[in-house]
Amino acid sequence: MSTFDVFQMILLKTGFFHLTFGHVIMWGVGLFFMMLAIKKDFEPLLLVPIGFSIFLVNMPMAPLTGKGELLNIFYHYGLEWEVIPCLIFLGVGALTDFGPMIANPKTILLGASAQLGVYVAFFGALLFGFNIQEAASIGIIGGADGPTTIYLTQMLAPQILGATAVAAYSYMSMVPLIQPPIMRLLTTERERKIRMKKLRKVSKTEKIIYPLLATAVICLITPAVAPLMGLLMAGNLFRECGVVERLLKTSQNELLNIVTIFLGLSVGSTMSADKFLRPQPIFIFILGLVAFAFSTVGGILLAKLMNLFVKEKINPLIGSAGVSAVPMAARVSQKMGQEADKHNYLLMHAMGPNVAGVIGTAVAAGMFLTLLK
Amino acid sequence: MWKEALKVAMIGFSVVFVALWVLAVSVRLMSLFFRHDEKKAVEVQQ
Numbered sequence: 001m002s003t004f005d006v007f008q009m010i011l012l013k014t015g016f017f018h019l020t021f022g023h024v025i026m027w028g029v030g031l032f033f034m035m036l037a038i039k040k041d042f043e044p045l046l047l048v049p050i051g052f053s054i055f056l057v058n059m060p061m062a063p064l065t066g067k068g069e070l071l072n073i074f075y076h077y078g079l080e081w082e083v084i085p086c087l088i089f090l091g092v093g094a095l096t097d098f099g100p101m102i103a104n105p106k107t108i109l110l111g112a113s114a115q116l117g118v119y120v121a122f123f124g125a126l127l128f129g130f131n132i133q134e135a136a137s138i139g140i141i142g143g144a145d146g147p148t149t150i151y152l153t154q155m156l157a158p159q160i161l162g163a164t165a166v167a168a169y170s171y172m173s174m175v176p177l178i179q180p181p182i183m184r185l186l187t188t189e190r191e192r193k194i195r196m197k198k199l200r201k202v203s204k205t206e207k208i209i210y211p212l213l214a215t216a217v218i219c220l221i222t223p224a225v226a227p228l229m230g231l232l233m234a235g236n237l238f239r240e241c242g243v244v245e246r247l248l249k250t251s252q253n254e255l256l257n258i259v260t261i262f263l264g265l266s267v268g269s270t271m272s273a274d275k276f277l278r279p280q281p282i283f284i285f286i287l288g289l290v291a292f293a294f295s296t297v298g299g300i301l302l303a304k305l306m307n308l309f310v311k312e313k314i315n316p317l318i319g320s321a322g323v324s325a326v327p328m329a330a331r332v333s334q335k336m337g338q339e340a341d342k343h344n345y346l347l348m349h350a351m352g353p354n355v356a357g358v359i360g361t362a363v364a365a366g367m368f369l370t371l372l373k
Numbered sequence: 374m375w376k377e378a379l380k381v382a383m384i385g386f387s388v389v390f391v392a393l394w395v396l397a398v399s400v401r402l403m404s405l406f407f408r409h410d411e412k413k414a415v416e417v418q419q
Contacts, residue, residue, distance in 0.1 A: 102404060108397040112390045119382045126378055135378070205407045213399050221392045356393060363392045367385035 018060035022273030029271070030054030033166070042173035045257075046146070046264050050166060053268020064269065071269035078262045079154050079161070085147035086231045088263065091256030092147070092358070093235025094248055096326065098210050100351040103199040106310070107318065107349070109302060111356025114322025115364045116298025117142030121291030128283045133157045136368040138284055141168045142291025143361025144175070144323040150267070151228055152365040156372060162270030163281035167288035172325040178289070179296050179320050179332050186300045187316050192340035194315040196349045207240040218359060218366075224373075225366030232358070295323045299353060314349075321350035324357030 001009075011017055033051030037044035057064050057071060064071045078084040101108060122139030130138060137153035141164055149168040153161045171178065211233035219226040238248040303319030317336050321329040330350035337346035 102400055105397040105400040105404075108393050108400070109390070112393040115386065115389050119386050122382055123378065126374070132374060132378055132381070136381070202404075203407060203411060205411070206404055209403055209407065210400065213403055214396060217396045217399055218392060221388065221395065356396075359396065360389050360393055363389045364385055367388050368381070371381045371384065 026058035049264025050268040085151040090231040090235040093232040094251035107352035108356040110353035111360040113302030114299035117291035117295030120294040141288040144325040222366030224369035318350040322353040
């Protein structure tokens with residue numbers, strides 16, 4: 001082999017020779033997500049690894065996503081085997097206080113009505129030409145729950161996993177931008193000023209029994225979602241029982257952080273130029289926004305409807321927290337409430353529908369699985 | 374397809390409501406039971 005042949009062979013094996021315009025666009029997409037995370041502080045724990053992974057997998061010729069290659073292994077064992085979303089739920093359960101929900105159980109229903117956007121976007125996706133399994137995976141973005149979106153999409157429509165996961169996490173981080181205009185539009189100044197009675201103290205026994213009760217109720221009604229609900233409630237039991245401090249700390253910190261790294265890198269690895277640069281992902285992003293908006297509407301309208309029947313009025317602003325972006329959606333309710341009346345404290349009241357929304361989205365996903373898988 | 378989609382959406386949304394309503398009622402009953410139980414324990418102690 002002559003020196004020229006060797007040189008030519010090396011040149012053919014460099015990335016430069018295989019670089020396309022699509023790769024460069026995807027670098028831009030990856031950099032955009034990293035910029036959102038670093039500059040704007042939008043879900044940095046996820047958008048940094050996702051953004052970097054997008055940047056990395058669009059390096060031509062890099063052995064990353066082929067069968068048996070590094071990111072493919074993360075993706076295969078983490079997402080295809082459904083391990084990562086469930087472990088994330090374990091950590092979420094360990095971090096979540098269900099006390100406000102137990103203290104005022106009627107707010108649980110707000111977590112159901114805030115799934116409205118899931119079904120609106122489901123029909124919207126069908127109109128855009130997606131098949132029914134893809135439509136369900138797009139609709140679930142409206143639940144504002146990343147792990148559930150990934151869990152469902154992986155089972156029903158893995159070909160759109162990257163776009164749905166990124167849309168879900170991006171919109172979750174944009175809750176403070178998306179929800180307030182809708183909340184202002186649907187509520188009057190008087191409604192926003194409604195003060196709610198201070199929540200009662202929930203006993204330790206109630207908090208310990210709750211994860212067992214919720215596991216039984218939800219897993220008996222929708223067994224398809226038992227892996228997610230089971231680990232969510234296992235994490236919560238670690239938190240509330242008070243005797244497994246080490247397991248609790250691991251679930252809340254090390255384990256959650258480790259799986260978040262694998263989740264981010266695996267999701268980003270699905271977004272190579274050949275799969276992503278098509279009209280579909282743009283439609284998914286539009287539909288995700290529609291889903292989020294309608295979920296907010298659903299929560300607020302049910303709160304207003306409940307006010308016609310209940311003695312102690314509910315501030316409709318807490319209805320919007322039924323989308324499960326925890327605790328961001330509850331913080332938005334608090335902020336909006338204080339804009340109308342600076343002595344109005346809605347945060348703990350909004351946490352009820354907020355955590356109920358996580359369960360509502362899981363049930364919605366479970367029903368899609370039951371009916372469509 | 375639209376007929377199937379309508380069926381999926383209607384059943385799905387209804388089950389979400391039913392599941393969370395059952396959860397709300399169960400939580401209420403659990404609270405009533407344990408609060409009553411705790412009150413009784415306090416009375417016995419006194």
